[in-house]
Structures are given as structure tokens and as C-alpha cells.
Amino acid sequence: MTNIDLANVIFPNITKTIDDYIKMYPKRNLSETQFVTRFAPSPTGFMHIGNFMMALIDYMIAKNTNGVFYLRNEDTDKAREVDSAVDLIMNTLKHYNIEPTEYEYKGKIVGNYGPYIQSERKEIYHTFIKHLIEIGRAYPCFCKKEYLDEMRASQEEMKKRTGYYGVYAKCRKISPDEAIERIKNGEKYVIRFRSKGDFDIQIPFEDLVKGKLHLSENDIDDVIMKSDNLLPTYHFAHVVDDFLMHTTHVVRGEEWLPSVTKHIEMFESFGFTAPKYIHTPLIMKKDGDSIRKISKRKDPEALMKYYEEKGYPALAVIESVMTIMNSNYEEWHRDNPDKMFYDFTYDPAKMSASGALYDLDKLDNISKEMISKMTKEKLYEEAYTWSKTYSKSLQELIESDSEYFKSIINIEREQAKPRKDIAKYSDIENLIWYMYDDKFNKVDYEYQKITDKEEIKNILNTYINEYYNESDDKETWFNKIKEMCDKLGYASNMKEYKKNPEAFKGNVADVSTVLRVSLTSKSMTPDLYEIMQLLGKDRIINRFNLVK
């Protein structure tokens, strides 16, 4: 009995050869400078910010080189799979407009290199594994979990490297005859790769982020096919898929760095050349005094849904991640304000090799800047769309009178130096609620300098009876407030007040604050004149009367 007999016993129904598949997945019709990337998440039901960064890198590389960015669903771990996970991935990519050119979704395959779902590629993997068995580079392993556990424990005790290699790889020595017999007896087995590597030999490897490194050759016989579902492990699926799909650049987290030599050896066992690798640093989080990997369990901002729920503009999130990917992005963007982020050329070599802390302050800043530049129509649309999914109360506010809403958000907008107070759509309600009468009751007034109730009443009455005129323009309006200040003993001129504060009861800022707080309850609001214009005289009087 030979390895070929063994291969036929294990895969009796596989009739194709790897050459058949190589023909079915021909070289892509692209030039040397057009790169092929893929986003290959496993459908666990989460979209982590680190995954998102990798997808963005994939997208940027393909976009920059006019190449191909495809999505591959790595669902070989059926135990961890979540039903809605693919929807989440697709929706997130769609939300950020970084959609793949090839993918498989809801039964539809777009692209010529599918299926793009690993569990649908079982026959392909089996063909490749069968080939490896035939040429003696893979074999069935009957070792039980107990043996493996004992092996590891004794290796640790003897301070040796752990793993299934050398003398520990006892199924390596099983003859085809014995293997066939044991299989026919119904013994459970996995398929392992037969490594020819020598751990003491260092091989050079170049990672596009980390640069040139030397890594020990792999000598571990890794499992390449699992026993229960007969699906491949990540290592093997990576090799087969990225070869057949002609991926030129593999972007993945740096946790994969220690296994590149496994992958290289597997590529070589088929006579294939490995793709280029971009091992991205992990995104970190500060936790007290220490720094750790950002965690989906402890840090809400680790998950992409956080940014959607809070209502950050998609572009703001992209730009904040771009600054982590390539810190020269910001400068570029300043110099090219009219270009889109994808016009920027991403360079993995400029990416930091160490893990970066993701800074929410930075995101807020980028986002405020971006929202401040939106027209009122644009902000209205964005905020309204967001509210329909995430905030019923804001939605109701907007729907009660959309023109009024637009007028409110337009205060200090659409001008050279717009107001920057909205970082995310979920901020809006808290910034404008007082413009709605049904919310303006039982409020806490934040009076500042002038707190005496009689004096406040006096200012309000004097103002409404003697000075306020709804049709005044802004300059006249403010001049009248100053006139009132003079009359009531407050300084109308700040410079004079500062020169001699003792001579006055207070100043025009203090008086304005009384008006502002009486009308809004808050001491910090946008332009008071515009607020008063929007409220109108009747509502102003009503609010003054509410002040007790």
C-alpha cells in the first residue's frame, strides 16, 4: 500500500486534481502593480475596530493600485459561528463605504474566484490535502487529546518546546497500511501537515510593516484538517485560498506573525509562492497605568457598532483610523482638503510597528470639525437618518417641525468659522432641547454672577418693556442691551469695566447671561440673538414669566 492508496481511502470521492483547480482559478488579468487584498473575518458576531482597520488597509491598497479587494468568510470554526455575523460585516462595510468588489452574500456570488465562503470550499481543500497525502507531505494522525495533553505537559516539565514535532509526532511514522487499517476500523483522525523544517535554521522574512526579520523554520506537524467537520484549519485554508484567489497582499493582525513559517512551508510544499504580508499592530487601550489590547468585553469603543450607535459620521471614524494607520495622513489631508481619504496612498512601511492607543478625543475633534462644515440640510439628513435607528426622542423632535429643527442647528453654521459643538449625532438633543417649549419646564436655571431674584426680575421686566423689539437687527439688538446696562448701572463697555469694576454693579456680559439663562436655563448656548429670533416675542415673554 502506498500514500496514493491512503489518499484514496481518505478521500474516495475526490476526483479532481490540484491542477484542475489551478486551471479553474487562473491568474487575474491585472498588472504587477495592481494588488489583490482580502478581508477575511470569521463570523463571530463582532466587528472589532482592529478588524475594521485591517479592512480599511485592504481597501486602501486595492483602491490605491486599482486592484481588487474581496471579502472571504472564514467560517471553519462552526462552534463559534453566529448567524447574523455576515450581515453585520456587510452592513458595517457598507456603512463606511468600503465595499468589496468580490464577495458572496445571501446566496449571490459576485466575482470569478468564489465560493467566498470557506465551508463551501471543502472539496477544494480536500483535493489539496489529498495531493499532499499522495506526495507524503500530509498524514492522518490518530492521537487522542489525552496524549496531546500529556505530551505538552511533559515538554513543559522538561523545558522543551511544546508541539507536535520530531519524536513527539508519533503518527508521522505510521505506514500507509496501518493507517488504512485504522481508518477502516473507524478510528477518528485529523490530517496533519508533514513538516520538513529545522527549528535551528533561521529563514529571512520580510513583513511590510515590521521590515526584515529572521524566523526559525517551522518543524511542527500542524493539523490541517479537523476530525469532526472535515474542514481545514486556518493555516491550510489561508494557503489554499490566497493562492487560488491570487491574493498579492495578506493583511492580518500581528498575532499571526509567529505562524508565518508554517504558512511559507505549506505554500512551498505545493510549489507556490507566498503572498506579501502586512502584519498590523494591535490596537491598544490604556487601563489605569497599564496598556493592554483593546477588548470587546471591557471597552465599548472596541466594537464598530459603538460608533454607529453614538452617531459619529462614518468619514470621521475612517479618518481617525487612518491617522493610526499612517500618521502622515492628517498632514496630507490638510494639504489636499478636497480629496477623499482613498486618494491618499497608504504605505505599510510608515505604519508604526508597535500597538497604538486609539484616542477617542482625537475622533471627537475630527468629527466636530467635519460636522461643523456640514450645511444645515446635510446635518439634518444625517441626524434624521441616524435618529430613526438610534434615537426615538430625537426623531420625534425633528419630525415635530423639521424646518424649526434646521433653523436651530443652523445657528452659527454655514459661515467661515462655524460652531464646533457637535461631535456625534447623539449630542444634538442635549444641545437643543431647551428650544422646545414642552421640554422647557421645571428647569434648573444656571445663573452665574447675578443671582438675586429681584434683580433678575428687574432686568427681565425692564428689557421686555423698554428695550426689546422683535424686528431689531443684531447690532441694534445688542446696542439696546448696552443702553439698558447703562440705565441699570452695569458697564456696557468691557474695557471700562475692567479698568474700574468697583464703579459698576456688573457688566454687559453678566446682564446678557441673565437673559440667556432665563430663556434657555443654560449659561452656555449658541448666539443669543439668533435664539431669540427663533423663539419670537411671545415665547420670550412666556419664558420670562416662568422665572420665579
Place this chain on the structure above:
RNA sequence: GGCCGGUUGGUGAAGCGGCUUAACACACAUGCCUUUCACGCAUGCAUUCACGGGUCCGAAUCCCGUACCGGUCACCA
């Protein structure tokens, strides 16, 4: 523990042997402007690049060692 990687301000970082008295941006602080807040403007914020040694006329930049941080050592990806 073995192997691999990293270490420049509170944060992202530039820097790649002399142009650096360490860029730019965020954050923070102060001042100016101002009807509040914000905006804007101005100023400040690492005498020093984890530490120790070496190479060199010259080092954040090159070499060695130490420390610390991270990754990895699964039929998970």
C-alpha cells in the same frame, strides 16, 4: 519558560548618523478677543528620545547588554 516583536511628551507620532535648541496634530494650561460657551489668535507643555555600555569628530538615529510592555506556543481564527 522558548521564540518573535516593540520602547521618542498625557495621546497619535515625525525623525532613518550632523539641517533637531526633537516636526505636525489631538489633549491640557494660560492670555487675548468676546453677550456665555465655543470658534479664532497667541503662548506654554520631552534640555531629551526605557536604562547601561560601546562605535564615531558627532547617536533618538548604528552595535551589545539589561529592564519593561506586547504577541505566540490549540482539531480558534
